[in-house]
Amino acid sequence: MPEVASSQAAHTRNLTGETFPRLLFHHAQVRGQHPAMREKHLGIWQTWTWAEVAENVRALACGLAELGFKRGDNLAIIGDNRPRLYMTMAAVQSLGGVPVPLYQDAVANEMLFVLQDAGIRFAIVEDQEQVDKLLEVREQLPQLDHIIYDDPRGMRHYNQPFIHDIEAVMAMGRIHHQNHPDFLEREIEQGVTTDTGVMLYTSGTTGKPKGVCLAHQAFIAAAKGGCQFDQLTQDEDILSYLPMAWVGDHLFSFAQALVAGFTINCPESGDTVMTDLREIGPTYYFAPPRVFENLLTQVMIRMEDAGAIKRKLFAWAMDVAKRCGAEILDGKPVSGSDRLAYTVANLLVIGPLKNVLGMSRIRVAYTAGAAIGPDLFRFYRSIGVNLKQLYGQTETCAYVCLQPDGQIKLDSVGKPAPGVEVKIADNGEILVKGPMLLKEYYQRPDATAEAINGEGYFMTGDAGFFDEDGHLKIIDRAKDVGKMANGAMFAPNYIENKLKFFQYVKEAVAFGNGREQVCAFINIDMGAVGNWAERRGISYSGYTDLAAKPDVYNLIQECVEEVNAQLVHDGMLADSQIHRFLILHKELDPDDDELTRTRKVRRNFVSEKYAVLIDAFYAGKTSQFIETQVKFEDGRVGKVAADLVIRDAKTFPVVRQAA
Amino acid sequence: MSEQNQNGRRVGEVILDLQNISLRFGGVKALTDISFNVKEHEIRAIIGPNGAGKSSMLNVINGVYHPQEGRIVFHGEERKKMEPHMAATQGIARTFQNIALFKGMSVLDNIMTGRITKMKCGFLEQALYLGRAQKEELAHREKVEEVIDFLEIQHIRKTPVGRLPYGLQKRVELGRALAAEPSLLLLDEPMAGMNVEEKQDMCRFILDVNDQFGTTIVLIEHDMGVVMDISDRVVVLDYGKKIGDGTPDDVRNNQEVISAYLGVAH
Numbered sequence: 001m002p003e004v005a006s007s008q009a010a011h012t013r014n015l016t017g018e019t020f021p022r023l024l025f026h027h028a029q030v031r032g033q034h035p036a037m038r039e040k041h042l043g044i045w046q047t048w049t050w051a052e053v054a055e056n057v058r059a060l061a062c063g064l065a066e067l068g069f070k071r072g073d074n075l076a077i078i079g080d081n082r083p084r085l086y087m088t089m090a091a092v093q094s095l096g097g098v099p100v101p102l103y104q105d106a107v108a109n110e111m112l113f114v115l116q117d118a119g120i121r122f123a124i125v126e127d128q129e130q131v132d133k134l135l136e137v138r139e140q141l142p143q144l145d146h147i148i149y150d151d152p153r154g155m156r157h158y159n160q161p162f163i164h165d166i167e168a169v170m171a172m173g174r175i176h177h178q179n180h181p182d183f184l185e186r187e188i189e190q191g192v193t194t195d196t197g198v199m200l201y202t203s204g205t206t207g208k209p210k211g212v213c214l215a216h217q218a219f220i221a222a223a224k225g226g227c228q229f230d231q232l233t234q235d236e237d238i239l240s241y242l243p244m245a246w247v248g249d250h251l252f253s254f255a256q257a258l259v260a261g262f263t264i265n266c267p268e269s270g271d272t273v274m275t276d277l278r279e280i281g282p283t284y285y286f287a288p289p290r291v292f293e294n295l296l297t298q299v300m301i302r303m304e305d306a307g308a309i310k311r312k313l314f315a316w317a318m319d320v321a322k323r324c325g326a327e328i329l330d331g332k333p334v335s336g337s338d339r340l341a342y343t344v345a346n347l348l349v350i351g352p353l354k355n356v357l358g359m360s361r362i363r364v365a366y367t368a369g370a371a372i373g374p375d376l377f378r379f380y381r382s383i384g385v386n387l388k389q390l391y392g393q394t395e396t397c398a399y400v401c402l403q404p405d406g407q408i409k410l411d412s413v414g415k416p417a418p419g420v421e422v423k424i425a426d427n428g429e430i431l432v433k434g435p436m437l438l439k440e441y442y443q444r445p446d447a448t449a450e451a452i453n454g455e456g457y458f459m460t461g462d463a464g465f466f467d468e469d470g471h472l473k474i475i476d477r478a479k480d481v482g483k484m485a486n487g488a489m490f491a492p493n494y495i496e497n498k499l500k501f502f503q504y505v506k507e508a509v510a511f512g513n514g515r516e517q518v519c520a521f522i523n524i525d526m527g528a529v530g531n532w533a534e535r536r537g538i539s540y541s542g543y544t545d546l547a548a549k550p551d552v553y554n555l556i557q558e559c560v561e562e563v564n565a566q567l568v569h570d571g572m573l574a575d576s577q578i579h580r581f582l583i584l585h586k587e588l589d590p591d592d593d594e595l596t597r598t599r600k601v602r603r604n605f606v607s608e609k610y611a612v613l614i615d616a617f618y619a620g621k622t623s624q625f626i627e628t629q630v631k632f633e634d635g636r637v638g639k640v641a642a643d644l645v646i647r648d649a650k651t652f653p654v655v656r657q658a659a
Numbered sequence: 660m661s662e663q664n665q666n667g668r669r670v671g672e673v674i675l676d677l678q679n680i681s682l683r684f685g686g687v688k689a690l691t692d693i694s695f696n697v698k699e700h701e702i703r704a705i706i707g708p709n710g711a712g713k714s715s716m717l718n719v720i721n722g723v724y725h726p727q728e729g730r731i732v733f734h735g736e737e738r739k740k741m742e743p744h745m746a747a748t749q750g751i752a753r754t755f756q757n758i759a760l761f762k763g764m765s766v767l768d769n770i771m772t773g774r775i776t777k778m779k780c781g782f783l784e785q786a787l788y789l790g791r792a793q794k795e796e797l798a799h800r801e802k803v804e805e806v807i808d809f810l811e812i813q814h815i816r817k818t819p820v821g822r823l824p825y826g827l828q829k830r831v832e833l834g835r836a837l838a839a840e841p842s843l844l845l846l847d848e849p850m851a852g853m854n855v856e857e858k859q860d861m862c863r864f865i866l867d868v869n870d871q872f873g874t875t876i877v878l879i880e881h882d883m884g885v886v887m888d889i890s891d892r893v894v895v896l897d898y899g900k901k902i903g904d905g906t907p908d909d910v911r912n913n914q915e916v917i918s919a920y921l922g923v924a925h
Contacts, residue, residue, distance in 0.1 A: 156870070
C-alpha cells in the first residue's frame with residue numbers, strides 16, 4: 001500500500017515540532033489498538049482505540065473542511081464530556097483552527113459574549129438543548145455559519161440548512177478523504193508548535209471574560225512536565241467529567257492523555273458520575289474539593305444509618321487510618337503494631353470503602369480550584385488515596401506548583417513544577433514564568449500587556465509566600481487582600497475558606513475592608529444541615545425556613561466561634577475574627593450572577609446586591625428585612641423575602657507579643 | 660392520508676372508536692352512552708371533575724372493565740370480551756394514577772417487566788438461562804436501556820424503586836409502559852402531585868414519545884395548563900356523561916364545561 005507508506009513518511013518527517021494532531025496520529029501508529037476513549041452508552045462501555053480515534057478525527061476534520069472551515073477559524077464546542085467533542089478538538093487543530101470550549105450549563109445570553117468575542121463561525125454542540133440556545137441568540141451572531149450536533153435525539157424537525165448531524169459531516173469527510181487522501185497530512189504539516197492550540201475563556205470573576213490563547217507548545221510542556229512528575233504512563237485511566245471549558249480538564253483529559261497516550265473515560269451522564277467512577281476505577285483522578293467533600297459526606301451519612309457493630313468497626317478503622325495511614329502512604333517509619341492494625345483495617349473497612357468510592361486503583365489524585373479542608377485532605381490520605389494539591393491558572397495551563405509524593409503539607413500547594421519559575425513580588429503577589437504561559441489574550445493586547453510584566457513574568461493576582469521548605473502558600477487574591485480600619489491585614493478568602501471547611505457551611509462571604517470589624521454572610525449546606533436537623537426532629541419546609549431556625553443559627557455560631565479561635569493564633573490575621581454573622585435566606589447561585597460558573601463568589605456583586613444587609617451589620621441592628629429576586633432554571637423570575645437575624649459571635653482577645 | 664394538525668402532528672386514521680359505551684356497577688352508572696374516537700399519532704386528553712368516570716374510561720379501553728352496552732373498535736376490529744393482558748399484546752400500555760410498580764425491584768427490572776409480553780422463551784428455558792433465553796434477554800435488555808436513555812434515568816438504573824422520589828417513580832412507570840413498545844399509550848394522571856419542574860419534564864417526555872415513536876396517547880390530567888398545551892383533542896366527562904369534545908380551544912369556550920368546572924349560578 002504505497003499510499004499508507006508515504007503518509008507515514010510524512011508523519012515521521014515532521015515529528016520534530018510537536019502539535020497535538022501529530023501526537024494523536026503518532027499514537028494511532030505506535031499503539032493503534034490501545035484504548036484511547038471510552039463512553040458508557042446504553043449501559044455498556046464503548047471503546048475507541050487510538051486508531052479509531054484517528055480515523056474519526058480525520059473524518060471530522062475533512063468534513064469540516066468540506067463545510068468551509070479555514071485555517072485560523074475559531075470553533076465553539078459546547079456540551080458535556082463526549083468522545084466526539086474531544087475528537088473535534090483534535091480535528092480543528094489538524095486544520096489549523098482553534099477550538100473554543102464553552103461552559104455547557106451557561107444560558108444563551110451568557111454564551112453570547114464569548115461567541116461574539118471569538119468570532120465563532122462554526123459550533124459543534126452536544127444536543128438539542130445546546131442547539132436551541134444557539135438558535136435563541138442567532139440573530140446577534142451574524143457570523144455563525146454552521147451548527148453541528150452530536151446527539152440526534154429530538155432533532156428530527158430541525159431542517160435549517162445550516163444545522164448538521166455530526167454523522168453526516170463525518171460521512172462527507174470520509175468521501176473527501178477518499179478523493180484527497182493526502183489533504184489532512186498536508187494540513188497537519190503546516191501546523192507549528194507556536195500556533196494557538198486552544199482558547200479557554202477566563203471565568204470573568206472580574207469584568208468580561210477574556211479568551212486565553214494557549215499554544216500547542218505551552219500545553220505540551222505543561223502536560224509533559226506533569227506526566228514526568230507523576231510518572232504517568234499509557235496505562236492510566238482517567239474519568240473525564242469536569243467541564244471541557246475548564247483548563248484542568250483540558251490539561252488532564254486532552255493534553256496529558258495525548259502526551260502520555262492514556263485512556264479517557266466519559267461518564268454516561270452528569271448524574272451517573274459516581275457509578276461510572278466505581279466501574280472505571282481510574283488510576284489518575286482529579287476533582288475539586290467539593291467533590292471530595294460530597295463523597296465523604298455521603299459515606300458518613302450512610303454510616304450513621306448502619307448497625308451498631310458496623311459503626312464501631314468503621315470508627316476503629318478510621319482511628320487506625322488517622323493514626324498511621326498517611327505515614328504508610330508516604331513511606332515513613334511506622335511501628336509494627338500500627339502496621340498490623342492498618343493491614344487488618346484495610347482488609348475489613350478501608351479497602352471496601354475505597355472500592356465503593358471508586359478509588360481502589362488510584363495512584364495519583366489531585367485537587368485544586370479552591371482550598372481543601374485539612375480534615376478532608378487528611379481523611380483521603382489516611383485511607384491510602386494519594387491525594388495532592390496543585391496550583392495554576394487558565395493562563396498557565398493549570399501548571400505552576402505541584403506537591404511531590406511524600407512531601408505533602410496541608411496548607412501549601414507544593415513546589416514549583418518542572419520548568420516553572422516562581423517569584424514573589426514585593427507586594428506579595430505570585431509571579432510565574434515558564435514555557436506554559438499564555439500566548440496572549442484574544443484580541444486584547446492591553447490585557448496581555450497588563451498580565452505579563454516587562455521581564456516576562458505572568459502576574460497571577462494571587463498573594464502568597466514560600467515557607468522554609470520551599471513550598472508555596474497561597475493567602476488570597478492579591479486585590480482582595482485589604483486593610484481593616486486599624487491597619488491590620490484583611491484576607492477575606494482565608495477566613496471564608498476556614499468557614500467552608502465545616503461541613504455545615506456551603507458558602508461564606510466575609511466583609512471587613514476598611515472597617516473596624518469583620519462580618520460574614522453564611523450559606524448553609526442543605527444536605528448536611530438538613531440531615532442534622534432531621535436527626536434532631538427539627539422540621540423545615542425548605543432552604544429559607546431551615547436557614548432561619550434558631551437551632552441552625554446556634555450550630556453555625558459554633559462554627560464561627562471555632563474559626564475565631566483559630567484566627568487568634570494566626571498572627572497577622574488575628575484581627576480578622578468574625579464579630580457578626582447572618583445566614584442568607586437563599587443560596588448564592590450562578591444563575592443569579594452571585595457566583596461564577598466555577599462557583600467562586602463574585603464579591604463586589606454580592607456586596608452591592610446585599611448592601612442593606614452589610615449596612616445592618618455595621619449599624620448594630622439585630623435583624624434586617626430583605627427581598628431578593630431569584631431566577632429559576634427555566635428562566636422564570638420569583639422573589640424570596642425574609643427577616644434575617646444578625647448574631648454576634650464570641651471573639652477572642654488578641655495577645656500580642658511585645659515588639 | 661395523514662394531515663398535519665395545528666400542533667404539527669401528522670394525525671392519521673381513527674384507530675380506536677368507542678361507540679355508545681355504558682358501564683354500570685350494580686345500580687351505579689359509571690359511564691352513560693359515551694362515544695368518542697382516537698386517531699393515530701394524536702394526543703387525546705380526557706378531563707372532568709372527580710368521579711366523572713375518567714379512570715373507568717381508561718379501564719374500558721384496556722379491557723379491565725367490560726361495558727354492558729356499546730361497541731369498541733380497535734384497529735378496525737370490533738372487540739369481543741377481552742382480558743387486560745390481551746390488550747397489552749395488542750399494543751396498549753398504561754400507567755396508573757397511584758403508581759403500581761414493584762417497590763423492592765430495581766428500576767431496570769421494573770422496566771424489564773414491560774417486555775413480558777414480548778418474551779417468547781418458556782419458563783424453564785429462562786430459569787436455566789439456556790442459549791435462546793440468553794440471547795432473548797440481551798435483546799430485551801438493550802431495548803430497556805434505550806428506554807432508560809430516552810427518559811434520562813441512567814443514574815437510578817440499579818436503585819430499588821421504593822427509594823425513589825415520587826416524580827421519578829412516575830417516570831419509571833412511563834418507562835415500563837414504553838418498554839412494551841405500545842402503539843396506544845394510556846396515561847392516568849401522569850403529572851399528579853408533581854412540582855412545576857417535574858411537570859415540565861414529564862410534558863417533554865410525553866411529547867417526545869409521541870414525536871419520536873409516533874405513539875398515540877390518551878391521557879387523563881387535571882392540570883388544565885398541561886392539557887391545553889399538549890393535547891390535540893379533549894373529551895370532557897361529567898357524572899359519567901360526555902359534555903364536550905373538540906380542540907382545546909373549543910372545549911375551553913364550551914358553556915357546559917365551564918359550568919361543570921366552576922359551578923353554575925342558580
